[in-house]
Amino acid sequence: MSTTAQATANAAVNSPTAKPSSPGLVRRVLRRPAAVIATAWLALLLLATTAAPLFTAHDPLSQDLDNVLSGPSGSHLLGTDVLGRDLLSRLLFGGRSTLGAVVEALTVYLLIGVTLGLLAGYRGGWVDWVTTRVADMMFAMPPIIIVLVVLAVFPGNLHAAMITFGILGAPGLMRVLRAQTLTIREELFIAAAKVAGLTHGQILRRHVLPRMASTIIVQGALFSAIVVIIQAGLGYLGLGAQPPDPSWGGLVADASQAIDRDPWMLVPAGVPLVLTVVALALLGDAIRDAAVEKWSVSKASSGPDKAKAKAAAAPADAGSEAPLPPDPQALLSVRGLTIEIGGTRVVDGVSLDVAPGETVGLVGESGCGKSVTSLGVLGLIPGGGRITAGSVVFDGVEVSGSRDAMAAIRGTGIAYVSQEPMVALDPTYPVGRQLAEAVHTHRGGSREEARKRAVELLDSVHIPNPEAVARRYPHQLSGGMAQRVAIALALAGEPRLLIADEPTTALDVTVQAEILGLLRELQERTGMAVLIVTHDWGVVADLCRRAVVMYAGQVVEQADVEPMFARPMHPYTAGLMAANPHKAVWGEPLPTIPGAVPAPRDWPHGCRFAARCDLATDACRADAVALTEPQAGRLTRCIHVQSLIEEGSLR
């Protein structure tokens, strides 16, 4: 019965993700020069302190009062202290107590932190509640104060101090591991392991703990670094090893006694301490980076995929037709716009026009590049992307090349409304002040005038009681209200073109209709043009005169709305229209286009829609398909357009 579950569980055990501490991690860590140096220093230190007599001929306690504060010399490599004792020897023997302290504190830290972290994350409920509360409380107090209390009660007992410090540090580890356990617990293979009859202990030990190994090592390294400093600090205060026994903190205290006579001693007393902490921190960073690298390598592409992406990009260049010159009649004229994000092409030679006062729909599924195209027009490409080719002409002026020209048209020439109204406004200011700032930026004038105009704007988008709403914060508005405010904000500069990126997607259906009505009304009243990004044909039919359909970064069809609805000339357009839920027939399944939009790096060589298209033939996949104009005013990127036209006329 449980054979499949068992198999899944076994697969989970054997899968590489279950063992991040495989030799691969060590090798990846040691590929980093900083990590190699850090490891070498720590190894040398470990060796030199544990085998101190092999490294130094001097006894750490033997005094030589004729030779105090000698500075480095042949017989005393690091010099001597105020009593003429050899500093190298005191450093190495003193390192033993540091090592002991780290071992003690780290053991307690790991035992408590790992146990409670796993328990709180895995069990949840009251166990989680109690441990989290206690941890929060322990976080509030500075640990050094508590350690001093312990030392006041148990004089000179450094073991007690270090155990206490381990306890006080543990909540930090607990929190990190608790969060990770929560995530892992939700994952599928744990469920599978449970079905396979493993006990909770086995699940935690075999499946959860190994995944967290790198986190535990990183946190442990950082904690050790702090222990080294704290232990030295206690030693400095005279609370550690008692004189004449050497300790690193004691060395610093000795150095402070001689500071006006010979500051050299500060160097051997402090530099090894600093280097040790740096080494532990760098090692921790390297392990974390190596662990992250593994995740991103397994997720993202390595060599072969990149090659494929290049192969896809090259013929696209050959296939992309030389765009026509910009339309002088158009308000906005985009030609051959090509955008890359992180070296990957996400928008590929898009051309479109918006005439003054016209409403144009930019249609397609998520991931087709509609939003990036609209942001590209504004010169605001997310994720560090950039325009690599093409031009954007607004009102006869080329703006795509120039940062300043782009900035000059934003707000007054082109304004923008985004998809999520609830996050489109600054949460920390009343909406009226944000509107007033926009008004003031674009029209100048006094603050009072700007404030008045802000209220007028709220009124113009039909917000009831605009004076009161102006004083509200964004979180006090409903989604529909917030979108009206966002539209008012876009209107502040009296733009000639409004780009609205899915302005109704995040809203309730009734509110959607109101917002669409508002947009139509505003457009009629002000005569501004609108470029509306949407995947909803209802919106297109409602508002637009023309539609531009995008697929996988390209324009695949462009036409006036009515003829397009009557006879789509691209199979993708036809498929999208058929999948429109507004046209669903009761009792019949909603038709869908099988498959999904390919990711930009996976764009095929030939027609990008071929994999999902009923009409696709070998010819479609052979070469990049050009945009053609089979009828006046209609553009399509399909080699089977004639058969589509004929099929349509038969219907």
Place this chain on the structure above:
Amino acid sequence: MAILRLVVRRLLSSIPLLFVVSAFTFVLVSLVPGDPARTIVGQHATEAQYDDVRARLGLDDSLPAQYWHWLRGVLHGDLGASLFTGEPVAQMLNTRLPVSLSLIVTGTIVSGIIGVSLGVLSARRGGALVRTVDVLSLVGLAVPAFWLALVLIALFAVKLRWLPVTGYVPFADDPTEWARSLVLPVVSMSVSSVAIIAKQTRDSVLDTMSRDFIRVMEANGFRQRSILYRHVLRNAALPVVTVLGVVMVSLLAGAVFVETIFALPGLGGETSSATVQHDIPVIQGVVLYVTGVVVVVNLLVDLAYGRLDPRVRAA
């Protein structure tokens, strides 16, 4: 009015912390090996003197009764007397608190200004400044304040003689000397704070700059300067304020070392000397004072949050 309610609620919610910390300290102290009464009266006291001290310390009562007795004393401002000097603990710590406060407040302000500026600049400019912040945070972690303090003394006080080696001049006596006496302590404490604040500020600014409303403002032609200074900074300030609170408390811990080195008569220096002398009543008092400072700092953080974020204000 809402602010007042927030203050009251915060103070009420800090009662468990005060209770737990004091109870913990008390129980811990009761574990002191040996007999405190014997320690106080010394080897050569008579049996009557010994019994008297035992009764005065309430050592014959049960532990909860002792705690209750002590707590009542605390509520009446009686924290007992130092075993070492006989001075009342409350009086002793009251004179030391202002010194530590001037140290940690100055430290927080200085490291706040430098840290936030560095963080904003490195978020805006990137490049070399990013490396600087990274290196600084490594240095801040690795260079212990007590060693840095000594290096600074060796350089600026002993060799160059620009600043006093040690000692403290009260503000009321001479503001200039007060400031001069704080320069080296504040600098040696603040390196790690600057690093922590700079890093948090950088992350927070970068995070805020990638948020939707910033893009909407850019797209609608808001001025870059206003976007950065009015909107990004204000939104990025929330996590930075939290870190400022953490820094303030950690400066209090750093004061233990720095006050000892510079011979500043503050709480921190008192903590370390009381620990060395096993002066239990003083240590108990210090813990209470420190907890009090922690509570006040958390309250300040909450109030700042309320000022900055309208959503917190409403909640």
